[in-house]
Amino acid sequence: MIQFVKQLTNDQSRRLKAYERRVARINELETTMKALSDDEMRTYTETLKARLLDGKKVDDIAEEGFALVREASVRVLGMRHYDVQLIGGFALLEGNISEMPTGEGKTLVAALPSYVKALEGKGVHVITVNDYLARRDAEQIGKIHDFLGLTVGLNVPDIEADEKRSAYQADITYGVGTEFGFDYLRDNLVHKPEERVQRPFHFAIVDEVDSILIDEAKTPLIIAQKDRSHIRLKQLAQQIISEFEETDYEVDLESKSATFTEAGIVKIEELFAIDNLFSASHQVLYHYLVQALRANVLFELDVDYIVREDKIELIDLFTGRIMEGRSLSEGLHQALEAKEGVTITEENKTTAEITIQHYFRMYPLVGGMTGTAQTSRQEFLKTYNMDVVQVPTNRERQRVDHPDRIFMTTEQKYAAVTEKVAELHATGRPVLIGTTSIAQSEAISKHLKKKRIEHDVLNAKTVAQEADIIANAGQFGKVTIATNMAGRGTDITLDAKAKEAGGLFVIGTERHESKRVDNQLRGRSGRQGDPGATEFFVSLEDEIVKRYAAQKLERVEKKLKPSATGEVSSKDAIEIIEYAQTTIEGLGVSIRDYLFKLDDVLNEQRNIIYTIRNQAVNADADAITKNVLGMMRLALENSIDMHVSDELVPEEWPIDELKDDLRYLTMQEPTWAKDIADTRELKDALNDWMEAIIATTASRLEQDDIVLFAKESLLRAVDMKWTDHLTTMSGLKEGIGLRSYGQEDPSRQFGKEGLEIFEQTYINIARDVTTELCQLDRYFAEMAEEEV
Template sequence: MIQFVKQLTNDQSRRLKGYERRVARINDLEQTIQALSDDEMRTYTDTLKQRIADGAKVDDIAEEGFALVREAAVRVLGMRHYDVQLIGGFALLEGNISEMPTGEGKTLVAALPSYVKALEGKGVHVITVNEYLATRDANQIGQIHDFLGLTVGLNVPEMEPDAKREAYQADITYGVGTEFGFDYLRDHLVGAPEERVQRPFHFAIIDEVDSILIDEAKTPLIIAQKDRSHIRLKALAQRVVTEFDEADYEVDLESKSTAFTESGILKIEDMFAIDNLFSAEHQVLYHYLVQALRANVLFELDVDYIVKEDKIELIDLFTGRIMEGRSLSEGLHQALEAKEGVTITEENKTTAEITIQHYFRMYPLIGGMTGTAQTSRQEFLKTYNMDVVQVPTNRPRLREDHPDRIFMTIEQKYAAVTEKVVALHETGRPVLIGTTSIAQSEAISKHLSKKRIKHEVLNAKTVTQEADIIAEAGQYGKVTIATNMAGRGTDIMLDAKSKEAGGLFVVGTERHESQRVDNQLRGRSGRQGDPGATQFFVSLEDEIVKRYAIQKLERIEKKLKPDAHGEVPAKEAADIIEYAQTTIEGIGVSIRDYLFKLDDVLNEQRNIVYTIRDQAVNADADAIKKNVLGMMRLAIENSIDMHVTDELVPEEWPIDELKADLRYLTMREPVWSDAVADTFELKAELKGFTDDIIATAETRLEGDEVVHFVKESLLRALDMKWTDHLTMMSGLKEGIGLRSYAQEDPGRQFGKEGLEIFEQTYVNIARDVTMEVCQLDRYFAAPVEEEA
């Protein structure tokens, strides 16, 4: 470990020295660039574009480009990049992560590599975590790009396709990360090339990269169609589950999973008068009962979701924000609706999906920015091939991070937090209290109200005021309660009196599952050399301890000697918190790695389907003909293989079923002699039948009208069967984790069974296409044969 740290330090040092040499050359250019007029600076942009077009590499012109951007920022915004910001820009340009503490100006840093890479004319995407930040950055930093002659676009939800298309055609496009992923999926549901909005991927810069590429990595982006089936069954499942007691189910808090016990299963079978809950005919009932159980046991109101205007709104546990437009799939969202007694909505049936991990891996190059990436360096390297560069701060950090205070109970913890805030407030020192849930923020608020401490509460219920509340949190005498990462991306500015009082004091009320989120909270204080302090108040009743360190706590609980206020001074208590956090982070990495491997299987399948679909949408007649003829041969040969196997003697062949299926597929009567003695001879005789059908189809696949018809048939088959396929793969993934109990590798089994499902899906697509092509004469006049 020590050797690894030394190597890491040496690598960082060498890299930073290289960047510093480049920064020195940029500084040497400064007077020359300052002497240029505004028009001459825009002409310089054209010159750099031409040099790249003539064969120069981006790295060859990067220093001049950075110098231009720095001068443009001075003229347009009155802001000059610090040398350390130039260093951050080079790290991004190389496809790495610039780790820069809060307040070091990451937004301005992004202007540097985005400008230089945009000179290649292939488009640059600047990704943010929410619409507010995307709009802010496009309007502010976009002025620099506009001044230098580049175009700027904004991509946010609810835009019309034409507006999106224009945004993507810009040199630099700002937007919300998930929206770029959804646009990719929507582009693979279109029927014509002009309906697409994106162009080929080139370069992306991701702000708050840890939040987007790691925290959101487990949640796939899904486009779905509505399905109203089983609404009454969902309500019934909720009524059934509410009659259960704890002996009827078991819960694994560590993996957040639940299952019925034998007594629960017997109770269900008795209620519905059925013999076997697990038989195929009761599969739908079992599925919705499980979802109802999950909704009641694993999801907590005002922690995982809120109820707003007769709707369930999901909460992002890492940011504390409402996840706009997001819903749980497979009927789980409807189970929550039934639990809370709101209107049960239509269930979503997935038509397209992709994970954040696989979406961003399609970019040839990505760079990222955050204040906290080093603790996840290995994961970034392994998954995205991005290294972490720790950029020096512009000014020395003055923030003081106090040791945690640990209490036996949650109420004792809240009392201590309240006492601390009262004492700080008396001095006028601004206080930011970070919480991990809405429920916790409201509990703290009640304690402060009893002490008549005026304060602001920022959580998913007050998100519209987010930026304003956070921006003012550094003012003298202010007390602000905020869930986790609320306001992330907005600087907290101190006024003069606040600085004199000691700067912002950040109080954490619970350790988060991720150390990075704790570090982000700490980073709200002490920006740009400001004074500040942080301290976490935790309890041994906190959720993280109950879920991940309960056994360790039980072993040493008797040794702990709390004082009159319930505070535990023992080192062992601190070890429990650290153990719980280390455990969950390890589990998180394992889960993301596990899901990534599972999604790799689906990603390969998606690439095959999307490639065929893209060729059809592009109206590539040769590709359409090649794909369709290949599918027809596959469908016919598969039909023969399904009915006739080497295990059966000719007398046992289901001849009538085979003939009926071939007629159904091809509209032709298959013929073979009665003398065939084995499958080899039968297939040999049917080869002529197959070849004749393929040859006939080949002659029919001519002319724009026929090709267009076949293209539409192919797209329809692809979309319908792919939707069914995603449902089957989701079911397989849901149950595959149980295979580990049977000494099977779940990942390997998922790949094996997923391949079998995909092969059958592809055959089903081929069968649909074959039937359409073999019936072309029903839609179009048969071609007239010319006389010899």
């Protein structure tokens, strides 16, 4: 471990020295840039573009580009990049993560590599965590790019397709990461090339990269169709589960899973008068009962979701924000609706999905920015091949991070937080209280109200005022409660009196599931050398302790000697908190790695389907012809393989069923000689018949209108069967974890069974295409009748 740390330190040192040499050359160019007129600066942009077209690499012109952007920023915004910001820019340009504390000006840093990479003319995407920041950065930093002759686009939800297309055609496009991912999925559902909005991926800069690429990595982006089936069954499932006792189910808090016990299964079978709940005929019932159970025991109101205007709105546990327009799939969202008694909406049936991980891995180069990435360096390297560069601060940090204060109970913790806030508030020192849920923020608020301490509350219910509340949190006398990472991306500026009072004091009310998130909260204080302090108040009743250190606590609880206020200062208590957080961090990495392996299987399948689909959308006649003729051959050969085998003698073959299936596929009578001895002879005998059908189709595909028909048939079959495939794979993923109990590797088994399912999906697509192409005569006859 010591050797690894030494190596890491050496690598960082060498890299920073190389960047510093480049910064020195940029500083030498500053006089030259200052001497240029505004028009000459725009001309310089065209000169750099021309040099790239002549064969120069981006790295060759990066120093001049950075110097140009710095001078443009001075002229347009009155802001000059610090040397450390230039270092951050080089880290991004190389596809790494610039770790820069809050207040170091990451937004301005992004202007440097985004400009240089945009000169290649292939588009740059700058990703933010919310719409507000995307609009703000496009407006502010966009002025620099516009001044230098580049175009800027904004990609946010709910804008028209033409606006999106225009935004993507811009040199630099700002927007929210999820919206870029949804646009990718939508582009792979179109029927005409001109309906697409994106162009090929080139370079992305991801702000708050740890939040987007790690914290949100487990949540797939899903486009779905509405399905109103089984509404009554969902209500019935909720009614049954609400009456269950704790002995009827088991909950695993570590993996957040819930299963029925033997007693629960017997109870269900008796209620429905069925013999076997797990039989195929009861699969739908079992699925909705499991979802109702999960909704009741794993999801908590005002923690995982809120109810507003007769709707369930999901909360992002890492940001504390409402996940606008997002819903849970596979009937789980409807189970929550049934639980809370709100109107049950249509279920979402997935038609397209992709994880954030796999979406951003499609970019040839991705750079990221955050104040907290080093603790996840190995995960970034393994998953995204992105290294972390710790950029020095412009001014030395003055913030004081106090050790945790630990209490026996939650109420004792809240009482201590209230006393601390009252003590600080009496001096006028601004206080920011970070909580992990809405419920917690409201509980703290009640305590402060009893003390008559005025305060603002920022959580998923008050997100509309987010920027204003956070921006004012550093004013003298202000007390602010903020859920988790609410307000991330907005600087907290201190006024003079607040600085005199000691700066912003940040109080954490619970350790988060990741030290990174704790550090993000601490980072709200002490920006740009400002004074400040942080302190975490935790209890041995906190959720993280109950879920991940309950047994450890039980062993040492009697040795703890709390004070009259319930405070514990023993080493054992500190170790329990550390153990709980280390455990959940390790589990989080394992879960993300496991899900990544599972999603890798689906990603390979998606790439195959989307390749076929895009060839059809592009009206690539050669590719369409090759694909559909290959599918016809596959469908016909598979039909034979399904019905006959060498394990049976020819007299035992279901010949009538084979003939019926071939007749269904081709609309023609299959013929072969009698006295077939084995499958090889049968295939040889049918070969001329099959090849004649395929040859007829091939000759017809020389006509443009037939190619168009084949294109639509192919798209129709692909979309329908891919939707069914996603539902099947989701069910497989749901149950694959149980395979570990049978000493099987779940991810390997998922890959194996997923391949078998995909092969059948592909055959089903081939069968649909074959039946449509073999009915061309009927299709054109019907068209002729309609014209008459």
